[in-house]
Amino acid sequence: MDKVGIGIIGLGNISAAYFKAAKNFPILDIVAVADLNHELAKAKGAEYGVRAVPLEEIYEDPEVEIILNLTIPRAHVEVGLAAIGSGRHVYSEKPLGIDFTEAKRLIDAASYANLRVGCAPDTFLGGSHQAARALVDDGAIGAPVGGSATMVSPGHERWHPSPAFYYDHGGGPMLDMGPYYITDLVNLLGPVARVSGFAKTPRATRTITSEPLNGQEIEVKVPTHIAGMMEFKNGAVVQITMTFDVEGTRHPNIELWGTEGAMVVPDPNRFDGAPVLLPARGEWTEQTVTLPFADGNYRSLGLADMAHAIREGRPHRANGAMALHVLEVMEGIGRASDEGRVLEMTTTCDRPDPLSASRIDTGGDTT
Structure with missing residues (x-):
């Protein structure tokens, strides 16, 4: 070709x-x-x-x-x-x-x-996410009911050499990381019908602690903690949290719940990993991924x-x-x-x- x-x-x-x-x-x-x-x-x-x-x-x-x-x-x-x-x-x-x-x-x-x-x-084309897609399509969790998508970070000023743009217009956790999570959910569930949400800015400034700008103050111009709900056209309702204000979490990146089971989906910012499936009346089991593009970037x-x-x-x-x-x-x-309202897409x-x-x-x- x-x-x-x-x-x-x-x-x-x-x-x-x-x-x-x-x-x-x-x-x-x-x-x-x-x-x-x-x-x-x-x-x-x-x-x-x-x-x-x-x-x-x-x-x-x-x-x-x-x-x-x-x-x-x-x-x-x-x-x-x-x-x-x-x-x-x-x-x-x-x-x-x-x-x-x-x-x-x-x-x-x-x-x-x-x-x-x-x-x-x-x-979402990585082997791990294609494996998760195949499980959904094969009915491994039954009809999708809901789920959660969670990206928690204390802020990029801890590591990025020039982090100001993350807090300027066009930045923030939703535009920065939301595409990975929502695109993967569309791959798994289809398009979104309507949304609601809350967006907050807990801190007006940030102090850079990474080099070479250690100690410099950043003005925060965008919301840095966003919690939303997405109702998909197939009826599933998924909650999403994107934040630069939280130290850590034990929530999985993405979890899907269905009428016949549940599944933890691998990190949508990566191609690798493996879905973990909980079938009805079964136990959580990591799935074997044999599809390509699951072993690197x-x-x-x-x-x-x-x-x-x-x-x-x-x-x-x-x-x-x-x-x-x-x-x-x-x-x-x-x-x-x-x-302050629900929006139709x-x-x-x-x-x-x-x-x-x-x-x-x-x-x-x-x-």
């Missing part, structure tokens, strides 16, 4: 994971890189043996079919629209955008141009699936419709808190097909 040329815009920390993981997928050919900081682009290009080009030129590069958008969240829609405007498909890091209305412009523009939008996270898997889908003329899984729906859910929980999406429904070429593995 002909390779798909990839041009990367944005060469921050996450780019290293993409460069490394892309080597697992022969269909991906990273041909050019660009960044607002052209010196950084040249350094990364030299490190990975890829052409570094000026930012304005990468959109017109004849070898580039997909723009891989690894910029900061505030720039995701702007860069995506530029890619679509140049006739390129775009695959973005999460979230799709920081504003639902603006992100919808991107999806509408791509639809009009008959181009594709893809978006991380793609961890494959943060290019969604991009590779999109590239295969372009060549095969089929839908890709980590797609724009799902990312837009997840963004509406996240934004909706905050709006529900502000407005205006978007929907299909559950992505199980990965076993098509091949992702890794030089021999068939999924």
Whole structure:
């Protein structure tokens, strides 16, 4: 199968994971890189043996079919629209955008141009989450009734070298980590029908304790403790907590409850792990995972699936419709808190097909 040329815009920390993981997928050919900081682009290009080009030129590069958008969240829609405007498909890091209305412009523009939008996270395609999906589909927990999704952290100022953006507009725990949890829940349960929630900001400032900015104060401009409820179209009701204000928890990342059992789902920020199943009148048992992409960090898997889908003329899984729906859910929980009401979702999406429904070429593995 002909390779798909990839041009990367944005060469921050996450780019290293993409460069490394892309080597697992022969269909991906990273041909050019660009960044607002052209010196950084040249350094990364030299490190990975890829052409570094000026930012304005990468959109017109004849070898580039997909723009891989690894910029900061505030720039995701702007860069995506530029890619679509140049006739390129775009695959973005999460979230799709920081504003639902603006992100919808991107999806509408791509639809009009008959181009594709893809978006991380793609961890739901990992073997552990595909195994959890198969258990749900096979009726291992019966009809889904509810569940919980919990991400607890005391704050990124303890470890991140420059954490201020996590507390600025477009940051916060929901936009930062919510995409992993809600995308995985959509994979497991389908789309969300309506949401409610509460969003709080317990502290107006944060003190950085990591280097090199140890002691510097950060103004907190976004809610840092969010508790929401999501009613899925299949009837399941899942509670979600995303916080930068709590020291720790014993709650699992995701737990699903059904009429015939319960299941702990592995960390949705990872590809590996194993579901733990409690069948009716049984005992908790860790499941054996034999599906691929459960033994490492494959943060290019969604991009590779999109590239295969372009060549095969089929839908890709980590797609724009799902990312837009997840963004509406996240934004909706905050709006529900502000407005004191339950909000109906205006978007929907299909559950992505199980990965076993098509091949992702890794030089021999068939999924």
